[in-house]
Amino acid sequence: MKPRYACPKPVKVSRRKWPSRMLRQSPVWCAVDLRDGNQALPNPMTPVQKKRYFQLLIQIGFKEIEVGFPSASADDFQFCRDLIEQNLIPEDVTISVLTQAREHLISKTLDALKGVRRAVVHVYTATSELHMKFVFGKTAEETKAMALDAVRLIRDGSRTKLAGSEILLEFSPEEFTDTDLDFAVDICDSVIETWQPKPGEKVILNLPATVERRLPNQYADMIEEFMYRQKRGEQSIISLHAHNDMGSAVAATEMALLAGAHRVEGTLFGHGERCGNVDLITLVLNLQYLGVNTGLTFGNIETLRDELVELSGIGVHPRHPYAGELVFTAFSGSHQDAIHKGLMNADALTKHFGAWKVPYLHIDPRDLGRSFEKFIRINSQSGKGGIAYVLQQESGIHLPRPLLQDFSASVQAFADKAGREVEASELIGLLRAKYVLQDSPLRLLNYWPRPTAADPTRIEGEVHADFNGQAYTLSAAAQGPIAAFVRAMQQLPLPFTFKLDEYEEDSIGSDEDAEAVTFVKLSNSAGQSRYGIGFGVNIDQAAVRAIVSALNGLLNGK
Numbered sequence: 001m002k003p004r005y006a007c008p009k010p011v012k013v014s015r016r017k018w019p020s021r022m023l024r025q026s027p028v029w030c031a032v033d034l035r036d037g038n039q040a041l042p043n044p045m046t047p048v049q050k051k052r053y054f055q056l057l058i059q060i061g062f063k064e065i066e067v068g069f070p071s072a073s074a075d076d077f078q079f080c081r082d083l084i085e086q087n088l089i090p091e092d093v094t095i096s097v098l099t100q101a102r103e104h105l106i107s108k109t110l111d112a113l114k115g116v117r118r119a120v121v122h123v124y125t126a127t128s129e130l131h132m133k134f135v136f137g138k139t140a141e142e143t144k145a146m147a148l149d150a151v152r153l154i155r156d157g158s159r160t161k162l163a164g165s166e167i168l169l170e171f172s173p174e175e176f177t178d179t180d181l182d183f184a185v186d187i188c189d190s191v192i193e194t195w196q197p198k199p200g201e202k203v204i205l206n207l208p209a210t211v212e213r214r215l216p217n218q219y220a221d222m223i224e225e226f227m228y229r230q231k232r233g234e235q236s237i238i239s240l241h242a243h244n245d246m247g248s249a250v251a252a253t254e255m256a257l258l259a260g261a262h263r264v265e266g267t268l269f270g271h272g273e274r275c276g277n278v279d280l281i282t283l284v285l286n287l288q289y290l291g292v293n294t295g296l297t298f299g300n301i302e303t304l305r306d307e308l309v310e311l312s313g314i315g316v317h318p319r320h321p322y323a324g325e326l327v328f329t330a331f332s333g334s335h336q337d338a339i340h341k342g343l344m345n346a347d348a349l350t351k352h353f354g355a356w357k358v359p360y361l362h363i364d365p366r367d368l369g370r371s372f373e374k375f376i377r378i379n380s381q382s383g384k385g386g387i388a389y390v391l392q393q394e395s396g397i398h399l400p401r402p403l404l405q406d407f408s409a410s411v412q413a414f415a416d417k418a419g420r421e422v423e424a425s426e427l428i429g430l431l432r433a434k435y436v437l438q439d440s441p442l443r444l445l446n447y448w449p450r451p452t453a454a455d456p457t458r459i460e461g462e463v464h465a466d467f468n469g470q471a472y473t474l475s476a477a478a479q480g481p482i483a484a485f486v487r488a489m490q491q492l493p494l495p496f497t498f499k500l501d502e503y504e505e506d507s508i509g510s511d512e513d514a515e516a517v518t519f520v521k522l523s524n525s526a527g528q529s530r531y532g533i534g535f536g537v538n539i540d541q542a543a544v545r546a547i548v549s550a551l552n553g554l555l556n557g558k
Helices: 033-039 047-060 074-085 103-112 129-134 140-161 181-195 216-229 249-258 280-289 301-312 333-344 346-353 384-395 401-418 424-435 481-489 539-556
Strands: 028-031 064-068 094-100 118-126 166-174 203-209 236-242 263-266 442-451 459-467 470-478 498-508 515-524 529-536
Touching (some): 028 280, 033 064, 074 094, 074 103, 181 203, 216 249, 249 280, 263 280, 401 424, 424 529, 442 481, 481 498, 498 539, 529 539
Parallel strands (some): 028 263, 203 236
Antiparallel strands (some): 459 470, 515 529
16 A cells, blocks of 8 residues: 655664663753744733743753744744843843844844843754755755855854854754755754854754654654764754654654753643644653753642643643643552552552652652642542542541442442542542431430449440430440440340441541541341441440441441
């Protein structure tokens, strides 16, 4: 079958070393949110919003920020002027501005930079056959001449208009990944030669996957082969600028870094034309996961996410890596159970593996300012582990395993009917509705357990209760207060006899104000059984309330 699309052919490589390398060092980061990310927004940011975004990028730790396309609009021009005139650029931050390789646009771009301490002028021209021949009607020779003319204009203009400023050059052969590699190397070497860098100065060569047409490994091959063929490699910084048309921008950038690239351009959350630029949040945090010191900080990612959504008007997918609402959440029962066990044994796992490791959580969310409280959420697909974890986190209740199994069926039925996630408050409400039944038809008014006069090792229990609207005073003696209460309650005119099958006690909290909680299971002569839960200031009161709850469950058929 004849291919439908004209995919670029793989580049013949002289050598291939990058697949065996490891990412150990951070690239230089350049945020292009205020240009590439802004121009592609349905509603581009206002100058006030751009200033706030600029401040956020500085707070994160970016040292290179592309602030706009000053020759393209009055707003971009003025924004650049405001940053300079209002002294908003920290001394350790370098701004970058973009321009096409056209004389009047270059002149206006340099005007926008008057008074700047240090800046990068980023000039670009398309070098693919698709663009040169079919969009602009130019030959390769004409394209190269245009690029070199632009470099001379920037070089000479910066020496006159910007004599007191440090101006660096960045050149992009647009559509690099669809460009003949020999031509790309030739034009870039010629750009460096024309710029005539000072001793120690380097020209940024930005090699973009302007439209993602290649698989990530081919991008890496092109970068490695480009650097191998360069004549002026020691005078260049190789920069990456990957778009996400095939959804592989992060992988392509990571592989190209393995191939030797030094610098990365991208945007937070991948804003940009079409499918966007490489997402710097995902890329940076991937490197940090690998132990690379990136120099950037995303310590409160939810707050950052919410502010960026407000500034850009574009939401963040709930499954977005690291920042999405659901990325540290498990709905599957088996996942919930594993996460629950992992979090309960986090210290032991760290000791065993030599570093932090928990099932289904590839990083510790606390590193991003997130907490464990709402990571496990409940729906119809959830299991017992998730239910146990949410109850423990939200209310401090540790359900015994048999009771947890019984309760999980009720949760699943509720979730099936609701057709949505079950909130923690609803989960606790379900638990109380099924197992904490204190009022009808049986209601406990008071219970006094006392040592008997004849034998202080035996307890006599006096019960005041209301059953079906009638008051009863009951008493019985036994070896303990719970047994005495059961014997007393067996004197009621119930439609069955019952016995206590299971009893477990616990506490909520660990200080002097801890609340007692008891879990019981009763069975009756009709072959039915029910669980009950009771809470109280002491274990005896909690236990008798649990028995009343279980009895009401049997009486009501709940």
